[in-house]
Amino acid sequence: MQTSDNSRHEGAGPDPLALDVRKSAILNAVVTEYIGSAQPVGSQHVMDAPGVSVSSATIRADMAALERDGYLAQPHTSAGRIPTDKGYRFFVDHLGGPGALDPVGRQQVRQFFDHAHGEIEMMLEKTSGLLADLTDCTAMVVGPSHELATLRSVQLVGLGPRLALLVVVLADGAVQKQSIDLAEDVDEGRLADAARYLAAHSLGRALSQIDATLVTTGDPATDAVVSVGVDALRHLGSAEAGDQLFVGGSSHMAAAFDAVDTVRSVLTILEQQLVVVTLLRDVLDRGLSVAIGTEHGVEPLASCAVVVMPVSVDGVVTGTIGLLGPTRMNYPQALAAAQVVGNRLGQRLSESRR
Amino acid sequence: MQTSDNSRHEGAGPDPLALDVRKSAILNAVVTEYIGSAQPVGSQHVMDAPGVSVSSATIRADMAALERDGYLAQPHTSAGRIPTDKGYRFFVDHLGGPGALDPVGRQQVRQFFDHAHGEIEMMLEKTSGLLADLTDCTAMVVGPSHELATLRSVQLVGLGPRLALLVVVLADGAVQKQSIDLAEDVDEGRLADAARYLAAHSLGRALSQIDATLVTTGDPATDAVVSVGVDALRHLGSAEAGDQLFVGGSSHMAAAFDAVDTVRSVLTILEQQLVVVTLLRDVLDRGLSVAIGTEHGVEPLASCAVVVMPVSVDGVVTGTIGLLGPTRMNYPQALAAAQVVGNRLGQRLSESRR
DNA sequence: CGTTGGCACTCCATTCTACTGAGTGCTGAC
DNA sequence: GTCAGCACTCAGTAGAATGGAGTGCCAACG
Numbered sequence: 109m110q111t112s113d114n115s116r117h118e119g120a121g122p123d124p125l126a127l128d129v130r131k132s133a134i135l136n137a138v139v140t141e142y143i144g145s146a147q148p149v150g151s152q153h154v155m156d157a158p159g160v161s162v163s164s165a166t167i168r169a170d171m172a173a174l175e176r177d178g179y180l181a182q183p184h185t186s187a188g189r190i191p192t193d194k195g196y197r198f199f200v201d202h203l204g205g206p207g208a209l210d211p212v213g214r215q216q217v218r219q220f221f222d223h224a225h226g227e228i229e230m231m232l233e234k235t236s237g238l239l240a241d242l243t244d245c246t247a248m249v250v251g252p253s254h255e256l257a258t259l260r261s262v263q264l265v266g267l268g269p270r271l272a273l274l275v276v277v278l279a280d281g282a283v284q285k286q287s288i289d290l291a292e293d294v295d296e297g298r299l300a301d302a303a304r305y306l307a308a309h310s311l312g313r314a315l316s317q318i319d320a321t322l323v324t325t326g327d328p329a330t331d332a333v334v335s336v337g338v339d340a341l342r343h344l345g346s347a348e349a350g351d352q353l354f355v356g357g358s359s360h361m362a363a364a365f366d367a368v369d370t371v372r373s374v375l376t377i378l379e380q381q382l383v384v385v386t387l388l389r390d391v392l393d394r395g396l397s398v399a400i401g402t403e404h405g406v407e408p409l410a411s412c413a414v415v416v417m418p419v420s421v422d423g424v425v426t427g428t429i430g431l432l433g434p435t436r437m438n439y440p441q442a443l444a445a446a447q448v449v450g451n452r453l454g455q456r457l458s459e460s461r462r
Numbered sequence: 463m464q465t466s467d468n469s470r471h472e473g474a475g476p477d478p479l480a481l482d483v484r485k486s487a488i489l490n491a492v493v494t495e496y497i498g499s500a501q502p503v504g505s506q507h508v509m510d511a512p513g514v515s516v517s518s519a520t521i522r523a524d525m526a527a528l529e530r531d532g533y534l535a536q537p538h539t540s541a542g543r544i545p546t547d548k549g550y551r552f553f554v555d556h557l558g559g560p561g562a563l564d565p566v567g568r569q570q571v572r573q574f575f576d577h578a579h580g581e582i583e584m585m586l587e588k589t590s591g592l593l594a595d596l597t598d599c600t601a602m603v604v605g606p607s608h609e610l611a612t613l614r615s616v617q618l619v620g621l622g623p624r625l626a627l628l629v630v631v632l633a634d635g636a637v638q639k640q641s642i643d644l645a646e647d648v649d650e651g652r653l654a655d656a657a658r659y660l661a662a663h664s665l666g667r668a669l670s671q672i673d674a675t676l677v678t679t680g681d682p683a684t685d686a687v688v689s690v691g692v693d694a695l696r697h698l699g700s701a702e703a704g705d706q707l708f709v710g711g712s713s714h715m716a717a718a719f720d721a722v723d724t725v726r727s728v729l730t731i732l733e734q735q736l737v738v739v740t741l742l743r744d745v746l747d748r749g750l751s752v753a754i755g756t757e758h759g760v761e762p763l764a765s766c767a768v769v770v771m772p773v774s775v776d777g778v779v780t781g782t783i784g785l786l787g788p789t790r791m792n793y794p795q796a797l798a799a800a801q802v803v804g805n806r807l808g809q810r811l812s813e814s815r816r
Numbered sequence: 817c818g819t820t821g822g823c824a825c826t827c828c829a830t831t832c833t834a835c836t837g838a839g840t841g842c843t844g845a846c
Numbered sequence: 847g848t849c850a851g852c853a854c855t856c857a858g859t860a861g862a863a864t865g866g867a868g869t870g871c872c873a874a875c876g
Contacts, residue, residue, distance in 0.1 A: 150868050163820050168869065186826045186868045227639060237733075261619040265631045271814075275629060275637055277619045283629055285581060285637045287814075358712065359729035368722050375713035379591075460625075460641075504839050517849050522840065540839050540855045 127179075131170050132203060133159040135179055138171075139191045139199040143436050148188030193401035193435060196413065200398050200439050207440025209448055213242045217445075221452045228281060228457070233354045235429070235453055240357020242445040244364075245415075245433035246378065250385055251352040252419065252426035252457060254282050255345075259310050264303040264337065269293050272333075274340045278315070280421075281460060286340040294333055301325065302333035306341070309334075315345030353381045364434040365411070373408040378432070388430045391416045397443065401435050413437055417446040421457045429453070481533075485524050486557060487513040489533055492525075493545045493553040497790050502542030547755035547789060550767065554752050554793050561794025563802055567596045575806045582635060582811070587708045589783070589807055594711020596799040598718075599769075599787035600732065604739055605706040606773065606780035606811060608636050609699075613664050618657040618691065623647050626687075628694045632669070634775075635814060640694040648687055655679065656687035663692070669699030707735045718788040719765070727762040732786070742784045745770045751797065755789050767791055771800040775811045783807070 127135070137157035141149040151164040151171060160167065171189050174180045179195040182188075191199065209217070220238050224231050232249045239247035261277035270290045277283050294302075305325050310318050318341045325331055358378055362371050377383055387406055391399045391414060400413045413435045419427035429450050431442045481489070491511030495503040505518040505525060514521065525543050528534045533549035536542075545553065563571070574592050578585050586603045593601035611632035619627045624644045631637050648656075659679050664672050672695045679685055712732055716725050731737055741760055745753045745768060754767045767789045773781035783804050785796045 148868090152868080162818095164868095165820055165822090165870095166818080169819090172870075182869085184827065186870095187828070188868065227641065260621065261617065261629070263615065263617060263629075263631075265615040267614065267633065267635055273631060273635055273637070275615070275617075275631055277617075277627060277629055279621065281621055281627055281639075281641060283627070283637055283639045285631075285635075287581065287635060357733065359726050359733060362716065362722055362726035362729055366722055368716055368720055368725060371722060371725060372713050372716035375716055379711065379713060502839090506839080516847095518839095519841095519849055519851090520847080523848090526841075536840085538856065540841095541857070542839065 127198065127202075128170075130160065130162070131174060132198075133157070134167060134170050135174060135191070135195060135198060136203045138180060138189055139195060139203070142191055143438055146436060148183055148190050150188035153188070191436070193403070196400045196435055196439070197403075200400070204440045206447070207444040209242070209441070209444045213445065214448070216242065217448055217452060221456055224456065228460075229352065229354075231456075232352070233356070235449065236354040236356030238356075239429065239431065239445060239449050240360060242449070243431055243433070243438070243442045244357075244360050245431040245437060245442060246358050246361050247356045248378075248384055248388060248428075248430040248432065249354040249356070250388060250428040250430075251354070252280070252421055253351065254278050254280060254284070255316050256314055256424065256426070257282065258312050258314050262303060262307045262310055262337075262341070264288075264299045264306070264333070266294070266296055266299050272299060274337060274344075276315070276341070276344060280457075284315075284344050286344055288336050288340050290336065291332060292329075294329070298327075298330055298333060301327075301330050302337055305330070305334050306337045309338070310341060315341065318342050318345055351381075351385050353385055355384070361432070364437075370411060374412060374432075377406060377408050384430075387414065388416050388428045391430075392418060392428060397446075398439065411435055413439070415439070415442045415446050417443075417450040419450050419457070420454045427453070427457070481552065481556075482524075484514065484516070485528060486552075487511070488521055488524050489528060489545070489549060489552060490557045492534060492543055493549060493557070496545055497792055500790060502537055502544050504542035507542070545790070547757065550754045550789055550793070551757075554754070558794045560801075561798040563596070563795070563798045567799065568802070570596065571802055571806060575810055578810065582814075583706065583708075585810075586706070587710070589803065590708040590710030592710075593783065593785065593799060593803055594714060596803070597785055597787070597792070597796045598711075598714050599785040599791060599796060600712050600715050601710045602738055602742060602782075602784040602786065603708040603710075604742060604782040604784075605708070606634070606775055607705065608632050608634060608638070609670050610668055610778065610780070611636065612666050612668050613661075616657060616661045616664055616691075616695070618642075618653040618660070618687070620648070620650055620653050626653060628691060628698075630669070630695070630698060634811075638669075638698050640698055642690050642694050644690065645686060646683075648683070652681075652684055652687060655681075655684050656691055659684070659688050660691045660695070663688075664695060669695065672696050672699055705735075705739050707739055709738070715786070718791075724765060728766060728786075731760060731762050738784075741768065742770050742782045745784075746772060746782060751800075752793065765789055767793075769793070769796045769800050771797075771804040773804050773811070774808045781807070781811075 134154055137154045137160060138149050141153055151167040154160055154167050155164050171180060175182065175189065178192055179198060180189040181192045183190060232251050236247040236249045257278035257280040259276060260279050263275045265273045265275060267273050270293060272288045272290060274286045274288055320338060325334065355378055358375060361374050365371050387404055391404055397417060398413060398415050402410050404414055411434060412432055415431040417429050418425040419429060429446055431446055433442065488508055491508045491514060492503050495507055505521040508514055508521050509518055525534060529536065529543065532546055533552060534543040535546050537544060586605050590601040590603045611634040613630060614633050615631035617629045619629060621627055624647060626642045626644060628640045628642055674692060679688065709732055712729060715728050719725050741758055745758055751771060752767060752769050756764050758768055765788060766786055769785040771783050772779040773783060783800055785800055
């Protein structure tokens with residue numbers, strides 16, 4: 109029954125990277141074809157594929173074997189084959205290769221980064237749009253974390269009688285703010301004093317390194333302001349304030365599925381920033397660059413695949429970009445786009461902090 | 463043929479706020495029913511509606527008249543009637559009333575604003591989520607413009623040899639930044655000097671009131687920095703930097719339509735911030751609070767309706783909230799929700815600047 | 817032994833038909 | 847002006863027939 113020579117009987121054995129060269133070619137053909145057409149592909153079509161020069165009967169036998177091993181599935185008897193998640197996985201890992209961006213896309217990327225200007229948030233937002241355009245997927249960009257960036261400026265601005273704003277500038281150009289409720293009226297002079305002490309206490313450090321040590325200025329009223337200031341700084345450094353997410357091209361999800369229910373559930377997920385960020389981080393932490401179907405734990409995205417790519421700023425991974433598409437997305441293209449854009453973005457961010 | 467006593471013959475005459483009391487009741491019933499069921503409604507169903515106590519035959523005659531006058535339409539012969547845009551318009555203007563939020567929603571709003579905290583952007587973002595939840599529509603929130611807010615702080619922070627960041631704090635708590643490329647290396651002292659002069663030039667004014675008058679400090683190098691600083695300030699005051707848009711609940715659009723194409727085109731529009739902001743502003747400028755179907759000029763949204771509501775901070779209209787749904791959205795509910803949330807949001811924003 | 821052409825079989829998709837039933841428009845009577 | 851009655855229309859559903867793409871199996875071939 110089993111025709112291949114790398115012996116393994118029926119059932120889905122562990123076969124780590126087995127598969128006959130011809131079976132690989134056939135799987136490759138099926139995946140490629142299906143990505144393009146979204147239609148089950150039959151043995152006839154596979155015959156035309158390069159690297160496969162056997163009759164359709166032989167292909168059928170191999171496809172049956174591939175189905176037994178879990179790489180392919182049949183929507184119903186006497187239909188063509190569709191890749192399973194495992195099939196896509198093999199395709200991504202052993203076939204398909206890295207793929208290259210088409211010249212048009214390459215040009216688009218170049219142009220984008222040549223003309224990219226303005227503040228970081230704007231750029232990340234636009235980057236998500238670019239990625240979405242390039243890949244016909246939904247793009248997710250998680251802004252670089254500011255954990256390691258050191259404080260360049262700390263300022264307290266009075267906004268009302270008992271209200272002030274703590275404004276912090278980090279070395280990477282990020283500006284964060286935190287409103288502060290004061291126990292009693294504080295005049296500008298005292299605010300400025302407090303800000304000076306806060307600065308002395310924190311400048312040059314990262315937000316996460318601010319300790320709660322009290323600074324004594326000699327004046328108890330000022331001390332009180334400094335104290336809430338320190339609290340505010342530590343709050344900014346905590347996880348709550350971090351991780352901006354930019355999602356672009358969510359409309360592509362409506363083009364990817366024809367079941368409107370699927371679209372809705374996917375969009376619902378995309379609206380939950382925390383879920384998305386966690387998902388991307390999880391995948392990355394597991395050392396993957398692609399998560400297919402149920403490989404990530406988010407059930408409503410079972411018919412989706414995620415491509416993730418770290419963004420390194422000055423050699424340190426701080427940001428993430430992700431692509432979300434149907435499991436039958438164009439993996440080589442998505443990987444190539446994510447890689448190129450990720451690199452350029454990292455470069456760009458590194459430059460801008462010199 | 464025409465049964466009503468307020469004489470007007472066939473054809474879609476101007477009839478500004480005509481319509482027989484019974485015809486109104488029938489139209490009301492059709493719209494209400496259709497909003498709930500999304501199914502064409504027939505004369506039988508209208509019979510059950512309150513305020514209509516005539517036989518189905520009479521209702522049929524009236525519905526035929528309503529169709530002739532353009533308030534109703536038939537998907538095909540011998541189907542029930544569906545409201546046209548004109549029908550919805552009449553419903554919104556003369557029927558349906560303001561509507562009230564259900565107690566659950568009211569509770570939700572109260573709870574939200576009681577617990578709302580954190581920075582303004584976060585709050586606006588969450589407000590869009592709240593509105594979307596309340597109405598099953600997609601919610602759009604345009605942040606209050608900072609045109610009128612006066613400058614409370616101007617600061618220049620050096621980030622690199624020839625790179626600085628202009629950080630501006632406005633009286634309403636908004637923080638804006640703009641990176642500045644310097645022609646030559648500038649040390650911290652000179653930056654501080656320049657910032658001081660900038661502050662003297664601009665503090666207490668609104669961003670839009672910054673004029674290009676050069677400030678002479680006596681030192682040409684400092685003057686150069688001040689000059690780019692002024693440019694940057696004016697840039698921040700220009701339209702480009704304004705109008706943050708927060709969109710929440712776009713997944714509801716996938717539930718509203720069963721044609722996946724419609725969903726895609728609507729989502730595509732929602733991704734274009736400028737289009738959305740312009741749309742909302744347009745509708746508001748025309749003095750409308752509801753724009754139905756083609757009343758706003760955006761063709762891909764022809765099957766959608768928009769509800770807009772201004773947000774007043776200290777009595778001045780500065781922000782906008784909008785709801786986007788299918789033309790058969792629940793107008794009374796949407797209007798009520800928009801009104802309540804708009805008011806509370808305005809109050810909240812007014813408070814926070816005291 | 818792997819490969820191949822042939823063949824019977826399966827079953828989705830399409831088409832056609834018939835039928836149902838919700839809904840209409842009309843008409844004549846009250 | 848309203849209403850009951852009636853003939854008519856037509857989307858939607860269900861069932862039967864058809865076509866065709868695709869499969870699995872097998873016997874034969876090099």
